[in-house]
Amino acid sequence: xxxxxxxxxxxxxxxxxxxxGTLRSPPVPFAEVERLSPNRDLAPPHEQLGVVFHHTExxxxxxxxxxxxxxxxxxxxxxxxxxxxxxxxxxxxxVAWHAGASQFMGRTGCNAFLLGVAxxxxxDRAPLTSLQLASALEWLAARWLxxxxxxxxxxxxxxxxxxxxxxxxxxxxxxxRAAIAARFG
Numbered sequence: 684x685x686x687x688x689x690x691x692x693x694x695x696x697x698x699x700x701x702x703x704g705t706l707r708s709p710p711v712p713f714a715e716v717e718r719l720s721p722n723r724d725l726a727p728p729h730e731q732l733g734v735v736f737h738h739t740e741x742x743x744x745x746x747x748x749x750x751x752x753x754x755x756x757x758x759x760x761x762x763x764x765x766x767x768x769x770x771x772x773x774x775x776x777x778v779a780w781h782a783g784a785s786q787f788m789g790r791t792g793c794n795a796f797l798l799g800v801a802x803x804x805x806x807d808r809a810p811l812t813s814l815q816l817a818s819a820l821e822w823l824a825a826r827w828l829x830x831x832x833x834x835x836x837x838x839x840x841x842x843x844x845x846x847x848x849x850x851x852x853x854x855x856x857x858x859x860r861a862a863i864a865a866r867f868g
Contacts, residue, residue, distance in 0.1 A: 713767040713769055713817070714768045714769070715771060716769075716770050716771070717771045717772075718747055718770055718771075719773070719774075720772040720773055720779070721751070721753045722755065722758035722773075723773045723778060723779055723780065724778040725777050725778075727795070728777075729775060729776055729777055729795065729796070729798070730795060731776075731798060731830050732788070732796045732797060732830075732832075733798070733836025734798045734800055734837050734838070735781065735785075735787070735797040735800075735840055735843055736800050736819075736838070736840070736851055736856070737759065737799060737802070737839070737850050738805055738807075738851055738852075739762060739803050739805075740804070740850075741804075742804070743762065743765070743768070743770070746762050746801065747770050747772070750762070757780050758772050758773050758779040758780050758781060758799075759779055759800060760772065760773045760775060760781075760799050761798075761799075761822060762800075762801045762802075763800065763802050763803065763819060764803050765804060765812045765815060766812075767814035767817060767818035769822060775798060778794050779794065779798070781801070781840075782794050782797065782799065782844065783844060783848075785840075785843040785844045786844075787838055787843045788836075793843050797836075797843070802815050802851075805850075806850060806851045806852035806855040807850075807852045810852075810855055811855050811858065811859065816858070816862050819862075820862060820866050823867070824866070824867075832867075834863055834868075837863055839851040839856045839859075841853070841856070
């Protein structure tokens with residue numbers, strides 16, 4: 684089982700609405716554990732040109748357990764729990780097996796050039812939590828300037844594999860995209 688301990692800080696500027704609209708301070712920083720999946724390629728090195736977002740349809744713990752089984756042949760770089768805790772499954776420099784047959788920015792094979800970040804749960808059944816959104820923004824912040832990313836390099840599974848995949852729910856994708864645009868411009 685992955686440890687999901689989030690450190691809390693009362694000095695954090697700003698606050699986020701929870702599912703009921705109540706404002707509360709998010710954990711800072713969000714806890715992140717590493718449980719390396721065997722489902723990855725080390726060569727060629729990952730290009731890290733952007734991110735494709737997914738939902739897992741499974742719980743956080745069940746997702747991690749699945750990613751650790753070689754026979755699943757699937758992995759993400761990072762999965763984010765409902766409480767914002769993260770699990771790094773594949774290092775950024777390696778290729779995770781998350782997008783399958785896919786196309787983005789005029790290229791096929793998104794696994795080689797887009798990092799895969801998944802939200803635990805199913806965005807068709809429940810919205811992303813404010814803590815998931817905040818954790819995703821924190822994860823992006825550590826990479827955004829270093830990689831030279833723009834909002835145009837962010838996408839979801841539904842858009843890179845149309846007709847084959849349905850994640851994220853379009854409403855949740857728009858929420859996430861708006862949060863990314865507000866944070867990074």
